[in-house]
Amino acid sequence: MRVYLDNSASSRVCPEAVEAMLPYFSEKYGNPSSLHSFGVEAREGIERARIQVARSIGAKPEEIIFTSGGTEGDNLALRGAVGTRKGGIVTTNIEHPAILETCKQVAADAGVSAAFVPVEFDGVVDAEKVAAAVDAGTSVVSVMAVNNEVGTIQPLSEVVSLCKQKNPNALVHTDAVQAVGKIPVDVKKLDLDLLSLASHKFHGPKGVGALYIREGVKLKPAMTGGGHERGLRSGTENVPGIVGMGIAAELSVAHLEDDASRAKRLRDTLIDGLLALPEAYLNGSREKRSAFNANFRFLGVEGESLLLMLDSDGVAGSTGSACSSKKLQASHVLMALGLKKWEAHGSLRLSLSRYTTREEAAYAMEAAKKAVERLRGMSPVWRKIVNEGKSSISDAGEDEHGEHVH
Numbered sequence: 001m002r003v004y005l006d007n008s009a010s011s012r013v014c015p016e017a018v019e020a021m022l023p024y025f026s027e028k029y030g031n032p033s034s035l036h037s038f039g040v041e042a043r044e045g046i047e048r049a050r051i052q053v054a055r056s057i058g059a060k061p062e063e064i065i066f067t068s069g070g071t072e073g074d075n076l077a078l079r080g081a082v083g084t085r086k087g088g089i090v091t092t093n094i095e096h097p098a099i100l101e102t103c104k105q106v107a108a109d110a111g112v113s114a115a116f117v118p119v120e121f122d123g124v125v126d127a128e129k130v131a132a133a134v135d136a137g138t139s140v141v142s143v144m145a146v147n148n149e150v151g152t153i154q155p156l157s158e159v160v161s162l163c164k165q166k167n168p169n170a171l172v173h174t175d176a177v178q179a180v181g182k183i184p185v186d187v188k189k190l191d192l193d194l195l196s197l198a199s200h201k202f203h204g205p206k207g208v209g210a211l212y213i214r215e216g217v218k219l220k221p222a223m224t225g226g227g228h229e230r231g232l233r234s235g236t237e238n239v240p241g242i243v244g245m246g247i248a249a250e251l252s253v254a255h256l257e258d259d260a261s262r263a264k265r266l267r268d269t270l271i272d273g274l275l276a277l278p279e280a281y282l283n284g285s286r287e288k289r290s291a292f293n294a295n296f297r298f299l300g301v302e303g304e305s306l307l308l309m310l311d312s313d314g315v316a317g318s319t320g321s322a323c324s325s326k327k328l329q330a331s332h333v334l335m336a337l338g339l340k341k342w343e344a345h346g347s348l349r350l351s352l353s354r355y356t357t358r359e360e361a362a363y364a365m366e367a368a369k370k371a372v373e374r375l376r377g378m379s380p381v382w383r384k385i386v387n388e389g390k391s392s393i394s395d396a397g398e399d400e401h402g403e404h405v406h
Contacts, residue, residue, distance in 0.1 A: 002314040003360040003367075007201075008148055008178060008293060008351035009318055014203040014251060017244035021205065024240040032237055033226065042239045049246025056249040057176070057195060058186035059212050065229045066242050069209040070177040071098040072222070073196025076211050076232065077173045078102050078140060080219025081194070085171070087139030088113035090163075092125045094333045096148050099175055103142070112139070121338050123152035123284035131162035138170045140194075145179035149333040149349060150284030151293025153183060160191045171217060177201050177209075181252030182260065182290050193217050199241065203354060204248030208241035259354045264291035266352055266361040271296075273365040277372055279385065283334060283347060292352045297339070299390065300382025301346040301375045309371040310348075315364045318349045342381065342393055 004012070024045055030038025032046055047061070054061045067073045075098065078089065089103050093116040100116070107114035115133040119125045125143060134141060141163045146153050160172045173194035179185050181202030187195055195212040199205055213219060213232075225234030252259075271294050274280055279299040298306070303319035310317055319331065334344035350364060376382040384392055 001360070001363050002316075003364045004316045005350040005352060005356065005360075005364055006316045006318050007353040007356075008151075008349065010200045010206060011203050011353050012355055013200075013205055013244065014248055014354075016251060017204055017247040020247045021240040021244040024243055028239075032239055033228070045239055045243045046237055049242045049249075052246035052250040053197075053210050054212075056180060056185075056253045057197070057212060058188050060215065063187075063212055063215055065211045065213060065232050066237055066245075067196070067209045067211055067233060068207055068238070069200070070096070070175065070196050070198035072233075073198070073209050073211040074098040074142075074173075074175055075102050076219065076222040077194040077196055078142060079106055079222065080232070081140035081171050081173070082106050082110050082112060083220025084218050085139035085169075086110065086112065087137045087170075088115070088135070090115045090117065090130060090133045090138055090141045090170075092117045092119055092130070092143055092154075093336045094119050094123065094125075094147055094149075095142065095144055096175055096177070099142055099144070100332070113137070119152075119336055122288070123147060123150045123333070123337055124288050125154055125159070127155045127158035127162050130159050131166050134163050134166040134170055136167060138167050140171045140173055142173040142175065144175040144177075145185065146176075146182060146290050146293075147284070147333065148178045149331060150295045150337070151178070151290040151351075152284045153179075153288045153290060156190055156192075164191070178290065178293075180249070181256060182292050184256065187212055187214070199245035199248060202248055202252040204245040205241045208238050208245045210245070255354060260291040263352045263354075263356065266356055266358060267291055267294050269358075269361055270294045270350055270365050274368055277369060279390070280372070283337065283339075293349070294351070295347060295349045297334070297343055298346045298348065298372045298376075299343065299393075300379045300385050301372055302379075303345055303347045305375055306346070306348055306368075306371055309375065310364075310367055313367040313371070315367045317364075317368075318351075319347050340394070 028041045030042045032042040050061045050064045054064045103114045117130050117133050143159050171193040176195050177198045180197045193214045198209040221232045223234045228234045281297050283295040330341045330344040
């Protein structure tokens with residue numbers, strides 16, 4: 001059996017989106033900026049998708065800008081806000097690299113401050129601490145809706161309310177890449193100014209995303225050129241991708257309640273089963289957590305070895321963010337939760353989707369149990385834990401990146 005439980009990295013494109021996209025490759029292939037009928041039907045596909053994406057998050061169609069994905073949306077939000085307001089940035093220390101690295105670079109380039117608010121041990125940020133970092137010079141606050149690694153759901157409504165009380169002129173952005181299609185998202189109820197999302201996280205195609213920009217909010221353009229997407233993101237639009245994203249967004253809302261309910265049952269089965277192993281722990285809050293995410297750590301086990309062993313049994317998982325998995329260092333998210341490097345190295349993220357079955361979840365759970373037990377049988381760290389206890393283990397013997405030195 002082959003089981004895909006890495007849906008936080010990318011999800012299967014739903015058949016409805018594939019079907020909707022096909023004509024835009026072979027029949028309706030005009031440039032959407034052209035005035036002839038080929039261009040008009042391409043433009044109609046884009047505008048229909050704009051309505052679908054807007055509805056999925058409670059926005060107006062004219063507040064949606066299409067991008068290449070979550071990373072571009074995050075960059076446009078942060079660079080655009082600082083570019084027009086010339087003020088500092090406030091974010092958390094468990095954001096996706098698209099936020100963290102952009103904040104650092106933008107702050108350095110613009111000569112403004114960047115505050116990285118720490119989260120609690122359960123992976124949830126204290127909204128009051130975020131607001132405390134906001135001052136009169138803050139241009140933008142960015143707090144992700146759902147963490148991509150540990151799946152924790154952040155108190156966005158409280159964050160927005162407190163930050164706007166502190167500085168009514170500061171924009172509030174959320175990276176909702178892991179939220180749309182997994183939890184209810186309504187930009188008006190949340191009182192958000194900016195929100196970025198990515199199609200391939202909710203069964204749409206890769207290479208396309210969107211940025212919600214509240215009506216009246218001004219951003220500095222990311223790319224200049226022909227003035228596409230309200231002049232904020234010039235370049236010919238990815239028409240098939242946008243069309244597929246629109247269908248996927250519409251379906252993600254229609255299926256959200258049923259998908260989340262079924263995913264939660266499967267997730268809890270995985271959590272209960274794998275936490276039955278000795279020295280197995282759940283990373284992040286169990287209660288304030290996406291129904292589609294389960295993130296574990298198994299003491300005495302290297303995450304990379306665990307992934308390879310699971311893959312040999314046909315199970316795909318991850319140790320964290322796919323965007324940073326090649327860095328071979330301890331997850332910044334897990335380190336921010338207060339874990340030591342040797343603990344963070346034993347992590348496993350299993351993420352579900354609309355298409356995950358009960359049989360697949362059960363198979364993956366048994367494969368993970370077998371892999372953990374087998375790896376522990378070969379692990380000197382596990383033998384030391386068994387013989388001397390957890391307190392005998394330290395980060396000694398690891399280099400500055402948390403990699404074991406042999």
